[in-house]
Amino acid sequence: MRVAAVVVTFNRLGLLQRLVERLTDVPELTEVLVVDNASTDGTGEWLAALADDRVRVRTLTENRGGAGGFHDGLAWAMERGADLAWLMDDDGLPDEGCLATLLEHRDLDFWGPLVVDEAQPERLVFPIRLPGGTAVVHRLADVAAAARDGRIDDIVIPFNGVLVTRELVDRIGLPRAEFFIWGDDHEYRLRAEAAGARIATIVAAQVRHPSVGDLGTPMMFGRTTYNHSPSELKAYCMARNNTVNLRDYRGWPHVLLFWLKTVWFYLLTRPQPGRIALSARGAWAGLRGDFTGHRRYLR
Template sequence: MSTETVAVVVVTFNRADLLTGMLDGLAALEHRPDAVVVVDNHSTDHTPQVLADEQARARLPLQVIRTEENLGGAGGFHLGLRTAYEQGWDRAWLMDDDVVPAPDCLTVLMAQDEDCLTSVREDSHGRLCEKAATRFDLTHPWAIKPKTGMVEDFGSRAAMPERVEVENVAFEGFMVRRSVVAEIGLPDPTYFIFYDDVDFAIRARRSGRRIWAVRDAVLVRQLDFDQQHDLAGWKGYYMYRNLFAVHLRYGENPAVRLKPLLIVLAVLLLAPVRGGRAEAGNVIRAMRAAWGMRSLPPSSVD
């Protein structure tokens, strides 16, 4: 049994009812966390009341950080992980407000002597839905979508090996040791949403760490996945911008680093056919902004 300490870091925004279920799951864990840091991203629903009620119940070693504005998931995890690091906890376990861990999930993870781990998600019907990439291809320019394999491709939890090496993660059940943070730094808050977890995983792997998805660390998603965002809307802008930034930062050859320009060109050429004038504007703005994100984030936590 691990004697290391662990802090849970949760980011939440306007999903109070889901947060309630997640907090119930944390309270039911067999392995009690040493701290639970919840970053409330300036929610406008009854999230503050849910957190106040939870503090009054004293089921968890709960710390609440309410931001003055919505920092996005990336900014929230940057702040939450910084807080856990500065408080000296040995490990941090990151998650959103829409997942519920099985009672033994933290026990299983803490028994693994690894620097980087991730839980394996399933949906509310018990079906495997872990989208962490077994292959994230930044080598071949023709891989339009760099994620070319996922844990869920095994089909079921029973078909998985006990551990599966992954090349990216979601900040839904990802666990990291403080030594990793000390070396590579914090999640990059400039991503706002999308790809901040991918960026962190790439940096961890480039530092020599391996990331393991642990089959028996069960995390249940309360919502179905919905990754089909409107590419002409504000989420589409961030999806394009951050995908481009990852390629510009970490592409392993000039052809891969040029791929964002080819995607921009394809979107512009297809815009008259698809009626995507708004998407065309999004992709141009995204390319300009991503160009300014080429530099790596600071490796220092200070």
């Protein structure tokens, strides 16, 4: 069985170095495929100087975001004969034994670890909405309590140490490169779900990840949450890509609810009227099928 790690990186050399060092010590891996999104911080030079035959590098001609990177990286892994691809951003760090623990669950098609805050490992970086209800949990203990046979079925946080089988890639294709960032991983999970894929999070497997701040900020008197980001680029892409995902997989009532939440959040919860206009531009672009507008926010 060939297992290829696919790592997408952009201008985070220090984080990439620690990740590659960890991955080259994972005995279950056949190779590590690094997709460099045209970094300008010395990443290309460092990768070129690596003397490890298990690490292969592909440098893109421009920054295509995580979506473009994973689109190309997953295709590359399949071209090289991988039976399983282990997908991850450059800022995560799998625990030792993470892959071995995931591989104990070979009855799945799309599965991954818990992603925990490296500074507070008892907390999740990305909150999880537990199946069968509306509860959103932030604590590792709450997830562990809800697990059955060591896993949470039908839930996974994609592209943070997630495994995907060749068979599933053959069925559903590659991530949507045009999404650039934010929502491309969720769309891939929704597509897998629609195809009947067996999906799960394995509680005993963990990836450490820097805190991402305001994901899951409470709003509407604590009845729901909103994924706020200080980045205009991420906010624009979230409004655009989430609108498309909800329209395609959940229907217009969910689209309208997302728009209502966005207006409420930036009008009442965290007043930033300019964000309402930015989000509206992104949502309208998504409905028109225009995936170029994010370029104005690139720095």
